[in-house]
Amino acid sequence: MYQLQHVDSFTAWSRLISDAFVKLRSEQVTAGHFAATLGTNTLGDIGLMRVQAKPHAVQRTEELTTSGDGAFYKVSYQIQGHGLLIQDGRETLLSPGDLAIYDTQRPYTLAFEKPASIMVTLIPHEQFRLSQQQVGQLTAVALKSAHPLSGTVTPLLGHLGENLSQWDDFGGSALARNTVDLLATALGGALGIENHADTKNNQRERIIRYIDAHLSEMELSPARIAAAHFISVRSLHALFADEPLSVAALIRHRRLTEASVLLNDQMLKELSVQSIGARVGIGDAAGFSRMFSREFGMTPGRYRQTG
Numbered sequence: 001m002y003q004l005q006h007v008d009s010f011t012a013w014s015r016l017i018s019d020a021f022v023k024l025r026s027e028q029v030t031a032g033h034f035a036a037t038l039g040t041n042t043l044g045d046i047g048l049m050r051v052q053a054k055p056h057a058v059q060r061t062e063e064l065t066t067s068g069d070g071a072f073y074k075v076s077y078q079i080q081g082h083g084l085l086i087q088d089g090r091e092t093l094l095s096p097g098d099l100a101i102y103d104t105q106r107p108y109t110l111a112f113e114k115p116a117s118i119m120v121t122l123i124p125h126e127q128f129r130l131s132q133q134q135v136g137q138l139t140a141v142a143l144k145s146a147h148p149l150s151g152t153v154t155p156l157l158g159h160l161g162e163n164l165s166q167w168d169d170f171g172g173s174a175l176a177r178n179t180v181d182l183l184a185t186a187l188g189g190a191l192g193i194e195n196h197a198d199t200k201n202n203q204r205e206r207i208i209r210y211i212d213a214h215l216s217e218m219e220l221s222p223a224r225i226a227a228a229h230f231i232s233v234r235s236l237h238a239l240f241a242d243e244p245l246s247v248a249a250l251i252r253h254r255r256l257t258e259a260s261v262l263l264n265d266q267m268l269k270e271l272s273v274q275s276i277g278a279r280v281g282i283g284d285a286a287g288f289s290r291m292f293s294r295e296f297g298m299t300p301g302r303y304r305q306t307g
Contacts, residue, residue: 004039073102075099206229222248
C-alpha cells in the first residue's frame with residue numbers, strides 16, 4: 001500500500017526510516033533545519049522506497065543486525081546527489097545513475113553530505129536469485145551509470161519511483177518481481193560474478209525456478225521435481241540439506257508467498273480465496289486456510305482485507 005510521508009525534524013526522520021526499512025542508527029551531517037520525504041509501496045514481499053532528504057547518514061550496526069527485523073538486500077539507485085556506501089571493508093561513491101547492493105544482515109554505512117534523492121528496492125533474501133556468497137562479493141561495489149547493463153534496469157527503477165502511488169492498481173507485484181530478477185542479472189553480469197558459481201548452487205537455482213514455474217500444479221512434489229531433473233529423491237533432499245527449508249517446505253513456502261501476492265493484487269480482487277489457493281496448487285480450501293494461517297498468522301480472507 002502506497003504511503004507518502006514528509007518530516008521537518010531529524011528526530012522524526014530517524015523514527016520514520018527505522019520503521020520503513022530496518023532498524024538504523026542515524027546522524028544529521030549538517031546543522032540547521034532538516035527536512036525529508038519518503039514515498040513507500042510494498043508490492044508482494046518487495047518494498048520500493050523513494051527518498052529525498054537533506055544531508056544525513058545512516059548506520060546498520062553489528063548490534064542492529066541481530067535485532068530480528070528481517071533478512072533483506074537493499075539495492076540503491078542514486079537519482080540526485082551523491083552517496084557514500086561502506087560495507088564488508090569496501091566503500092563506493094554513488095553518483096546519479098549508479099546502482100549498488102548491500103545486506104541488512106551485516107553492518108553498513110550510507111552517508112549523504114549534500115541533499116540527495118535515491119530509490120531503494122528492499123528484497124527478502126529468499127526472493128533474490130544470487131546466493132548470499134555471491135552478494136557478499138558485490139556489496140558496496142557500484143554498477144556505474146555508464147555500464148551497458150545499467151541501462152537495462154535504471155530506467156525501470158526510475159519509472160517505478162516516479163509512479164509509486166499507482167502500482168497497487170496496475171499489477172505492480174509482478175512488475176516488482178521482474179525488476180528484482182533483472183537487478184540480479186545486471187549486478188551479477190556487470191560485476192563479473194558467475195551466477196552459477198558451483199554445481200550445487202546451479203542445481204538449486206534451477207530447481208527453485210522449476211518450483212516457481214509449476215506452483216499451480218497440485219501434483220508438484222519432491223519426487224516429481226527429482227524426476228524432472230534426472231536425480232534421485234535422496235539426492236534432491238541432500239542438495240537442500242544445508243538450506244533453511246527442506247524441498248517440501250520450500251514448495252509450501254513458495255506457494256503461500258505467491259498466494260499472498262495474489263491476494264493483494266487489486267486486479268484479482270473478484271477471485272475467491274479458494275480460487276487463489278487453487279492457483280497456487282492448493283485445492284483444498286480448508287487446508288489452504290490452515291497453511292496460510294500458520295505462515296502469516298491470519299486467514300487468507302483476513303489477509304486480503306488488511307492488504
